[in-house]
Amino acid sequence: xxxxxxxxxxxxxxxxxxxxxxxxxxxxxxxxxxxxxxxxxxxxxxxxxxxxxxxxxxxxxxxxxxxxxxxxxxxxxxxxxxxxxxxxxxxxxxxxxxxxxxxxxxxxxxxxxxxxxxxxxxxxxxxxxxxxxxxxxxxxxxxxxxxxxxxxxxxxxxxxxxxxxxxxxxxxxxxxxxxxxxxxxxxxxxxxxxxxxxxxxxxxxxxxxxxxxxxxxxxxxxxxxxxxxxxxxxxxxxxxxxxxxxxxxxxxxxxxxxxxxxxxxxxxxxxxxxxxxxxx
Amino acid sequence: xxxxxxxxxxxxxxxxxxxxxxxxxxxxxxxxxxxxxxxxxxxxxxxxxxxxxxxxxxxxxxxxxxxxxxxxxxxxxxxxxxxxxxxxxxxxxxxxxxxxxxxxxxxxxxxxxxxxxxxxxxxxxxxxxxxxxxxxxxxxxxxxxxxxxxxxxxxxxxxxxxxxxxxxxxxxxxxxxxxxxxxxxxxxxxxxxxxxxxxxxxxxxxxxxxxxxxxxxxxxxxxxxxxxxxxxxxxxxxxxxxxxxxxxxxxxxxxxxxxxxxxxxxxxxxxxxxxxxxxxxxxxxxxxxxxxxxxxxxxxxxxxxxxxxxxxxxxxxxxxxxxxxxxxxxxxxxxxxxxxxxxxxxxxxxxxxxxxxxxxxxxxxxxxxxxxxxxxxxxxxxxxxxxxxxxxxxxxxxxxxxxxxxxxxxxxxxxxxxxxxxxxxxxxxxxxxxxxxxxxxxxxxxxxxxxxxxxxxxxxxxxxxxxxxxxxxxxxxxxxxxxxxxxxxxxxxxxxxxxxxxxxxxxxxxxxxxxxxxxxxxxxxxxxxxxxxxxxxxxxxxxxxxxxxxxxxxxxxxxxxxxxxxxxxxxxxxxxxxxxxxxxxxxxxxxxxxxxxxx
Numbered sequence: 001x002x003x004x005x006x007x008x009x010x011x012x013x014x015x016x017x018x019x020x021x022x023x024x025x026x027x028x029x030x031x032x033x034x035x036x037x038x039x040x041x042x043x044x045x046x047x048x049x050x051x052x053x054x055x056x057x058x059x060x061x062x063x064x065x066x067x068x069x070x071x072x073x074x075x076x077x078x079x080x081x082x083x084x085x086x087x088x089x090x091x092x093x094x095x096x097x098x099x100x101x102x103x104x105x106x107x108x109x110x111x112x113x114x115x116x117x118x119x120x121x122x123x124x125x126x127x128x129x130x131x132x133x134x135x136x137x138x139x140x141x142x143x144x145x146x147x148x149x150x151x152x153x154x155x156x157x158x159x160x161x162x163x164x165x166x167x168x169x170x171x172x173x174x175x176x177x178x179x180x181x182x183x184x185x186x187x188x189x190x191x192x193x194x195x196x197x198x199x200x201x202x203x204x205x206x207x208x209x210x211x212x213x214x215x216x217x218x219x220x221x222x223x224x225x226x227x228x229x230x231x232x233x234x235x236x237x238x239x240x241x242x243x244x245x246x247x248x249x250x251x252x253x254x255x256x257x258x259x260x261x262x263x264x265x266x267x268x269x270x271x272x273x274x275x276x277x278x279x280x
Numbered sequence: 281x282x283x284x285x286x287x288x289x290x291x292x293x294x295x296x297x298x299x300x301x302x303x304x305x306x307x308x309x310x311x312x313x314x315x316x317x318x319x320x321x322x323x324x325x326x327x328x329x330x331x332x333x334x335x336x337x338x339x340x341x342x343x344x345x346x347x348x349x350x351x352x353x354x355x356x357x358x359x360x361x362x363x364x365x366x367x368x369x370x371x372x373x374x375x376x377x378x379x380x381x382x383x384x385x386x387x388x389x390x391x392x393x394x395x396x397x398x399x400x401x402x403x404x405x406x407x408x409x410x411x412x413x414x415x416x417x418x419x420x421x422x423x424x425x426x427x428x429x430x431x432x433x434x435x436x437x438x439x440x441x442x443x444x445x446x447x448x449x450x451x452x453x454x455x456x457x458x459x460x461x462x463x464x465x466x467x468x469x470x471x472x473x474x475x476x477x478x479x480x481x482x483x484x485x486x487x488x489x490x491x492x493x494x495x496x497x498x499x500x501x502x503x504x505x506x507x508x509x510x511x512x513x514x515x516x517x518x519x520x521x522x523x524x525x526x527x528x529x530x531x532x533x534x535x536x537x538x539x540x541x542x543x544x545x546x547x548x549x550x551x552x553x554x555x556x557x558x559x560x561x562x563x564x565x566x567x568x569x570x571x572x573x574x575x576x577x578x579x580x581x582x583x584x585x586x587x588x589x590x591x592x593x594x595x596x597x598x599x600x601x602x603x604x605x606x607x608x609x610x611x612x613x614x615x616x617x618x619x620x621x622x623x624x625x626x627x628x629x630x631x632x633x634x635x636x637x638x639x640x641x642x643x644x645x646x647x648x649x650x651x652x653x654x655x656x657x658x659x660x661x662x663x664x665x666x667x668x669x670x671x672x673x674x675x676x677x678x679x680x681x682x683x684x685x686x687x688x689x690x691x692x693x694x695x696x697x698x699x700x701x702x703x704x705x706x707x708x709x710x711x712x713x714x715x716x717x718x719x720x721x722x723x724x725x726x727x728x729x730x731x732x733x734x735x736x737x738x739x740x741x742x743x744x745x746x747x748x749x750x751x752x753x754x755x756x757x758x759x760x761x762x763x764x765x766x767x768x769x770x771x772x773x774x775x776x777x778x779x780x781x782x783x784x785x786x787x788x789x790x791x792x793x794x795x796x797x798x799x800x801x802x803x804x805x806x807x808x809x810x811x812x813x814x815x816x817x818x819x820x821x822x823x824x825x826x827x828x829x830x831x832x833x834x835x836x837x838x839x840x841x842x843x844x845x846x847x848x849x850x851x852x853x854x855x856x857x858x859x860x861x862x863x864x865x866x867x868x869x870x871x872x873x874x875x876x877x878x879x
Contacts (some may be wrong), residue, residue: 144397166395173391177686184687187650187679188747189670189703209685212733220392223346226355227385228406228453232377237408239417 021063021140026149028248029137032255037133039263040126044273046118048266049125055258056132064140078132082124090120143168149242158236166221170214177213181206299324300461300493301348301383305362307518308343308352317518318344320362327460330487330494330507332526335514336541337768341497344514345465348495349383350376366461381410384454388466390446399425399441399449400434406457424455428482443636444475448482455486461493462486468500470763472635472792473834476503483507501545502795502837505530505566515540531564541768546795546837547571550860557861568837572844580848581861597755597786598624598647598677603657605642616642620812622805626754629778629787631797631818634807635832640790641759643807647788648679648757660755671704678748680758684740688732693724693743696732700751718746722776738769745776755786762793774800794836798822798855806831822855 015022021029036052043049057074060066066074090112099115106112137146147161190205225231302324307316317340325331333341346352350371353360364371367382384406387393396402403421412420425431428448430441438446447467454462464483468476480503486492487507498504511529513522521540522529530537530544534552537544547565551574554561559578565571605617617639624630632640646653649665658665663676681687690696697718701711719725722742727735732743741761748756758777762770770793778800781787791797797804797818804821806813808831814821821827822839835843839855854860 142397144401162395165397169394180681180683181686183645183650184681185689187648187670187673188687188689188699189674190689205689208733209688212685213683217392220387220389221395223351223355224385224387224393225395226351226376227349227380228457229377229380229409230405232375232380232409233411235411237411237414237417239404239408239414 015065019063019065021059021136022065023247024140024251025153025242025244025248026137026141026146027153027244028252029141030146032252033133033136033259035256036259036263037130039259040129040133043126043263043266044122045266045270046122046125047270048263049122049129051262051266052129052259053125053132055262056129056136059136060132060139063136066139070139074132074135078128082121082128085124085127086117086121088120089123090116090118093119145242148238148240149244152238152242153244159231162230166225170217173217174210174214178206178210181209298327300327300329301325301364301366301495303344303348303362303364306344306347306364307361308340308347309359310343311357311359315518318514318520319518321512321514321518321520322362323512323520323523325461325493325495327493328490330496330509332501332504332508332511333495333497333514334511334537334542335521336516339514339516340518341514342465345385345463345495345497347371348461348463349379349385350374351385377409380406380457380459382459383461383463384457384459386447386450386454386462386464386467388469390443390450390470393450393453394438394446397437398434399430399436399438402438402449403434403452403456406453410457420456420458421452424452427455427486428452442475442478443471444478447471447475447479451479451482451486455492460491461495463495463497465497466499467496468498468503472832473794474635474832476500477834480504480507499543501543502547502568505545513537513540513542527566530566534564543768546857547841550838550841550857553857553860553862559861565841568841569844571838571841575841575851576845576847580851583850583854583859583861595626596623597626597628597661598788599659600624600643600647601657601659603643603646603653605639605646605651605653607642616810617646618810622812622815624755624786624788625803626786627781627784629781629800629802630789630805631801631803632788632790632805632807633792633794633797633831633833635792638807638831639810640807642810643805644757644759644788644790645679648677649673650679674700674751674753675704676753676755678745678751678753678756680741680744680748680756680761682760682763684744685733687744687747688740691731692729693719693732693735694728696743697746697750700747704751714750718750722746738772741769741773742776745773749780749785754784755788756780757788757790759790760792761789762791762796770796792833794834795838798836798839799857806833808832819853819855823853 033056040049040052060074061071093116095111095113095116098113098119100113102114104112104114104117143165147165150156151158151161185202185205190202304322306321307319309316317338319340321340321344323331333344335341343352343358346356347360347364348366348371350364350366352358353372354376360372366379369379369382371379394402395405400421403424404417407417407420421434422431425434428451430445430448430452433441433445438449441449447470450467451462451464468479471479483494484507487494494507496504496508505526508526510524511522511526512520513529513533515521521536522533530548534544534548545566547568547570550571551561551564554575559580561571561574561578563570563574565574600620600622602619602621603617604615604619606613606615608614620639620643632644634640642651645651647658647660647665649658649668653666655664655666660676663672665673665677668676679687688696690699694715697715698711701714706714716725719728722745724735724739724743724746727739732740735743745756745758756777761773761777774796777787777789789801801818803816804818805815806821806827813831814824814827822835825835825843828835836855838857842852842854845851
């Protein structure tokens with residue numbers, strides 16, 4: 001009997017050769033962008049997040065098989081969101097701390113400076129770069145793969161990993177149950193009225209039936225798992241080995257090196273932080 | 281012989297070494313309860329034997345089932361006295377995990393037994409926990425999946441299987457544990473007729489191979505009875521009543537079992553009714569086939585006269601006119617109901633039947649305004665649920681959800697009933713009067729100040745019916761009211777609905793329990809794939825085998841028996857017990873027609 005042939009999670013081989021992300025360990029895809037993500041939280045300029053967005057998009061476009069909606073979302077949706085966020089973050093930013101040299105528009109006493117827009121842009125880019133970096137692993141690994149890798153390489157106790165997987169199955173069930181409870185309460189005329197107060201009162205009414213259902217369901221799942229020897233031994237058989245191979249190290253180290261170069265270049269040769277003297 | 285079999289000390293002379301499990305003087309008390317159920321029960325299950333555990337609800341059958349692999353008392357907080365020895369291991373000292381290699385469980389709710397994301401992973405989950413080598417895990421998984429006919433679907437997400445398919449998957453998971461004993465606790469209570477058939481056909485193959493002992497808790501005796509070697513009966517106090525071969529126990533103690541509240545096969549009940557009417561069968565049958573064989577050679581009287589329905593008096597309670605319902609957005613948007621039109625007569629007891637996903641619930645939710653229908657498509661005595669406010673709706677049509685807990689919105693039983701009146705602005709005296717009346721009527725008088733969530737299952741159900749009716753709605757809709765319930769509670773509810781119906785309330789019930797349809801419904805609407813296939817009197821629908829087949833349903837057991845009669849063509853259309861001749865029927869013909877050619 002060939003184990004590989006019938007295992008649905010061995011199906012990654014179906015992806016054509018260039019889609020290399022599917023052949024990497026989920027932990028490598030998580031670990032590679034991690035230092036960059038931490039650094040990005042502290043950056044204040046435009047060039048570093050922009051470079052990481054370009055890098056991550058390139059990796060995802062080459063290495064992952066994107067469905068049309070996801071590709072559209074990345075290539076059109078992301079710039080739109082960044083534009084909207086730049087403007088709105090710009091409105092929020094403290095006008096006294098931005099560069100006052102270029103006035104974009106004025107409404108009454110309120111003056112919107114280019115410096116504020118750039119500050120908003122920097123924040124929006126930072127968030128966008130974090131998102132795209134997370135997508136490298138997010139788009140190309142499944143929940144079970146990640147759990148298996150965490151158990152096999154990080155030695156996370158399997159009791160936690162598999163319980164999390166089981167809990168993951170609850171989500172759509174509760175979504176459906178919430179819908180039913182909502183219509184039940186609505187048709188009985190619960191907490192009529194509009195506005196935030198009525199809405200909060202309504203939501204509180206959903207909590208008890210939803211929790212009662214959730215606890216009962218969780219108890220049943222726990223009994224079913226116990227009956228199937230869950231937790232019998234300190235280890236359980238891993239039928240699917242998620243290896244951490246040389247290629248995973250290569251990917252991670254290359255990514256770290258590129259990350260370090262981008263940050264070093266951004267800090268020394270780049271245009272520098274927004275809002276500082278470098279602009280203007 | 282019967283005396284011997286019913287001896288409460290268990291099957292005589294069974295050597296302990298051949299038993300898959302030995303239950304000895306077991307009493308179980310759940311934490312925070314005072315009563316012991318079961319209370320001093322002893323029996324054993326021999327290797328390769330199929331034992332059915334019977335008893336009224338509350339007798340502790342499910343608790344006992346959980347004790348066989350040690351979940352009681354190890355995972356469920358409870359006290360256990362006496363002993364359960366499974367495969368030579370005492371379940372109070374061996375862990376559930378250690379016992380799981382010898383006894384495996386299948387529970388009622390298929391959704392609560394799935395852990396992983398594919399059929400194959402699911403079956404492998406248990407053997408992997410047992411730390412078997414990967415090759416062995418896969419070998420077991422393949423064998424188990426082939427045995428239940430799911431090997432071809434191993435790569436799929438379990439969510440894509442039907443209810444029957446998911447329950448067969450649960451059986452495969454149990455088989456893969458490699459145990460010699462299988463315990464099944466109400467395995468078909470959540471399934472539609474096709475699903476029940478699937479599960480029992482898989483179990484029949486398994487029992488036929490003789491490899492496993494089976495302990496079955498099941499109310500649906502019509503599906504299970506031909507599999508069973510022996511029955512063990514526990515009475516309402518949790519004590520062992522009978523233990524012995526199926527036929528001897530069921531037929532030798534009929535009256536006691538009925539008095540105890542144990543549900544019997546419909547074929548047996550039919551034979552009892554016929555016996556009372558002076559038609560003595562040579563044997564008391566357990567299955568539809570046996571009933572037909574026993575009945576056919578007899579000389580049978582004419583069927584009792586049936587009166588055609590009073591076509592003149594029929595007025596319309598609900599009109600549905602070309603109702604279509606779509607759900608979802610964009611590409612996900614799909615039409616769930618296609619141009620359904622029907623007229624529901626005042627005082628009808630309408631059963632909406634169909635397989636899972638046929639659109640039954642969507643139809644009744646639209647009728648009752650739970651999900652508002654497009655305007656102008658539904659009319660309930662001049663009220664359009666598509667544009668009515670909640671107050672008007674509450675006085676027009678009541679809706680009872682599948683799970684009564686979903687619709688409770690207050691903190692006491694009293695307030696729960698009063699709510700429907702208060703939102704309509706009824707004064708306190710009037711509210712009090714009607715709430716007290718409703719409490720008495722539904723036997724909830726002593727529960728006035730109790731939180732609705734703390735009621736028993738049957739009480740919750742009665743309260744939800746009360747809240748649906750309190751504002752004076754002449755039409756009540758129930759979504760799968762018997763889903764996941766035992767027979768006794770289901771019957772209690774249906775008797776209540778029949779009484780309401782007799783007093784003039786129009787009742788609409790979504791169900792896939794065909795015997796329930798046959799016994800209680802005056803009319804049936806058959807749904808399949810979002811369309812209304814037929815809407816007619818229950819008798820007409822049940823007489824149409826092709827229609828029932830097309831809708832993916834099955835004939836109820838009594839109808840199946842009567843279809844097989846060769847010498848009595850006029851009896852072939854009987855589908856419900858009430859249509860069989862009885863002592864009472866001779867001078868008191870049934871009020872409602874069930875004759876096929878009555879329209």
